Amino acid sequence: MAGKILLEVVTPEKQLLSQEVDEVIAPGSEGEFGVLPGHCHFLSTLKIGELRYRIGEQSNSMAILWGFAEVTPTKVTIMAEVAEKAEDISIERATEKVAEAERRLQAGGLPSEVKEAQISLEKARLRKKIAERAKKPGTH
């Protein structure tokens, strides 16, 4: 193996992850990008999306809500506003949130409120998707 990359995920609340992994796929603001060991220096903003990383044959994922990623040949640093590991998300709560956001979106209101509702819907859907996938291993 051509070595591993150190994946570090930090949020303002805590350091979520610091682990040697084989591959990282991150939600860049201009599209998803994958990182393998030896990637060139790269700096990107992140949007709401799913961060996937692979250790050997095992895939893991977590929800990322905005942030930055710095990539060097040996290290990926993800600075996210909010990040949640798939196994930490509860499906019930996520489903609830989706419903709530949809309701708010339907209710309408000021443009800023609608925008906010759209964003929270996107967030909630993402959480739900990731959480559901984590419950059913092997469907990656």
Add this chain to the structure above:
Amino acid sequence: MPSLQSLRRKIAAFKNTQKITKAMKMVAAAKLKRSQDRILSARPYAHKMREVLSNLSRRVNRSSHPLLQKREVKKIEVLVVTSDRGLCGGFNGNIVRKSSEFVRQCEARGVHVNLSLIGRKGRDYFKRRSWPIRQEWTGIFDKLSFEHAIDIGGDLTENFVKGTFDELYVVYNEFKSAIQQRVIVEKLFPIDAQTEFGATQAEGQASGSYLYEPDEAGLLNALLPKHFQVQAYRILLESAAAEHGARMAAMDGATRNAGQLIKKVTLYYNKTRQAAITKELMDIVGGAEALK
């Protein structure tokens, strides 16, 4: 010789004081635990941010973003972070001393210095001595949140861009451990390329080109304001944790001192009481002797 009654009163007073300091120590310990958790978990993010930024600042053209500019230093601002409350030992005294010293050094070099103050204690001190104060934030430590950091960070970035100051230094207490604080003078504006992270520096220099997504300007626009908010947040948390640590230590000392005083006065009280009894006895014995 003080009367027995006044000694008794004194002992009672010391005991009351001791009760208060003990309670304050407990409160500080509980708060310390919480703020310690917060700073310890916020630190990695802030440090990473600074690492990335200083890596970046070495690579990009400084004139490409207003927040990266390095100007000739004519006006300096010093952000002094103190606490809102006292009774925390040398916590505020150290900060005030260090910042006065620092300001004097800068003024000796012929640059104009303004102060920005966080915390009531520092505000009171510098206001009374009519130092030039540009901005102040007080009463934020009770309910510290990221909103405050956004507020402060926003104000600072805005004024740096406007040219209110060319350099900004922060003087604050860093939380080292529950019983140890360190006064830090840190340069926040403009961002410096050299950091304490020796390894990343070497790593950064070795590499050539960097890819950006979106483009450099877009990235800097997103990253820089955020950076200063995060740093402001970290500094606030450091100071809050350090404050509770300092107060806990100070109150622990006060409780112990009160205990010692109580012991001493109680001993004196008992001696005096015994002396009085002995004297009375001797009087009685003397009186009985005289009657014979």
